Amino acid sequence: MARITIRDFHDDDLDAVVRLWWEARSSGERPVYSLAEVTASCRQDHAVVAVRDDEVVAAAVGRAAHAQGWIVFFGVAEHARTGDVTGGLLDALERKMAPLGLGTLSVLMPEGSRVDLLTSNGFQLEHKLRYLERQMPVQRRELELLKDLGGRILPRHLWEQVAGMRHEKQLLEERLVAPLAQPDLADRYGVVPPHAVMLFGPPGTGKTTFAKAVASRLDWPFIEVFPSRLGDGVSSMAAQLRSVFEQISELEHGVVFIDEVEEIASQRSDPPTPTQGVTNELLKIVADFRDREGMLLVCATNFVRALDAAFLRHGRFDYVLPIGLPDAEAREAIWRRYVPESVAPSIDFAQLVVLSEGLTPADIEYAARRASQDALARELRGGGGVDAGDGGIAAGGAGAGGAGAGRAAGDDGRVSGGGSRTALSTADYAAALRVTRATVSAEQQAAFSEDIEALARL
Structure with missing residues (x-):
């Protein structure tokens, strides 16, 4: 049997590497890297081949990234799988990449692969590892x-x-x-x-x-x-x-x-x-x-x-x-997006969901941001929140949510122990809702319902 020699990859070897990649794929040892990645690394990174009688019977392709070397492809024809071929090929690739100052040479193998070809040549099998990949959305x-x-x-x-x-x-x-x-x-x-x-x-x-x-x-x-x-x-x-x-x-x-x-x-x-x-x-x-x-x-x-x-x-x-107005679940999610986490535990979101029925997401965002801005303005002017009787939030306010907004301060978390006040309360948001104009009128909502019946195609 003719002697096997190992040498650097030449451009003329590309067809043989492609053949080895397809052989590995058809044998069930599906290569981790795509054929396009393997061929690109052959030309741009590092590759060695094993040759017998002018036939390429094995190939090892690697690339380096951040002091770590990766074997992009390692393929050996079935009739040439001997320890000398495997070991010699891996050693040749390692020598070729050594000047890059690499700390490790790593390889990912699909399940079902013959890892003994690698473990018998100094590679350690690391358990509890999973290979994951994500396609780039734009080339x-x-x-x-x-x-x-x-x-x-x-x-x-x-x-x-x-x-x-x-x-x-x-x-x-x-x-x-x-x-x-x-x-x-x-x-x-x-x-x-x-x-x-x-x-x-x-x-x-x-x-x-x-x-x-x-x-x-x-x-x-x-x-x-x-x-x-x-x-x-x-x-x-x-x-x-x-x-x-x-x-x-x-x-x-x-x-x-x-x-x-x-x-x-x-x-x-x-x-x-x-x-x-x-x-x-x-x-x-x-x-x-x-x-x-x-x-x-x-x-x-x-x-x-x-x-x-x-x-x-x-x-x-x-x-x-x-696409209609947000339902109750969506309104609560919108409120929670704009209410600061620091005051969220004291906010009655169920009440805000009821009070904001018929509002668009943009309407709710406006009300939430207005409440925050008003609270900041009060802090800058006098420090802290306002008492329940202050003019900013009347105890018996009218409009959207007047009944809910008229609760005593002690009920909505505005006043806490020791007389200190939280920056925002349910009443603040209810007050902001009272001055928020609904984008969608009752007439528009009725027309939307008619359009669904007449024009929607689901």
Whole structure:
């Protein structure tokens, strides 16, 4: 049998390394690193091969990071698995990487691999270790394009932060997220992943928040297109819109969001309006999106009735989903987000939830921030809170929550033992609610209910 020699990797050896990687994969010893990573390290990092009769029968590929060496790939053809080949190959890679000043040479092996090939050559098996990986949402080539589009990668926890709103979240999870995130599961049930969806509801109800949460849940880039920014005086709004979406089409994945879409998708008329051309262009874009994989167009409107009828026909948007006012669970979560942790134990959140019924998330945020600002102003003017009888919070206040806000100071945690006062109390928040105007009127809420019956497509 011909003698095996070990030498540095040459570019001509790449095909052989690829073959060894596929052999390892097909034998059940699935390589930890992808083929693209292995081939890149062959060329850019450190690699050695074992050769017999001009055939590469084994390869070891490594890279260094922060004084630690990692074996990216270690593959030996089945007919060449001898101690001399394994040991010689590992020793050669170690010598090649030694000048880098490495403290350790480490390797990750999938379950089922023959770790004896390594333990017999000085490697120690460390237990209680798990290999985890996470795919990068945007590849390097896409970063500049995403920057030009004003897009961004959102934090991965936004979906969990949308507390309450169980019905809306369930709809989005079942209709949008699951088919896009698990296409194989969708295929099993004959579900076609969505390409375009319309969110509608009163202003301030969180449509943008939901769109961002979907992008976060999918781990896709989020790109917002602003109708008000289209048109630069040189090219038409339609041309600008087309140019933006041509750039977006170069991304592999993305959630594209258009808020207040009624600005460029209002009902067409005769004679044509100045925006009719951009409306026609948007209809073409929606049709193009239906042929794209890995992209989702989310449009949002406060006035779904104002949209051109063509947008709401079947075949344009997969779903037309209503997003209404926050439910009790969501209102409590919003309150807890803005009430300082230091005073939260003394706050009657159940009362605030009742008093804020019919308010949007933005309304509740305003009331919470106003209460905090008023408390700070009192501290700066006189030090501490105010007594229950002070004019800032009348004992029998009227308006939203007048009954609850009129409790004695000792009941809401304003006055504590020894006469000291807490900075904020339930009464402070109730007082702020009384001067907070509801964004959504009763008439708007009634119209929203009618729109759900007439236009929603779930």
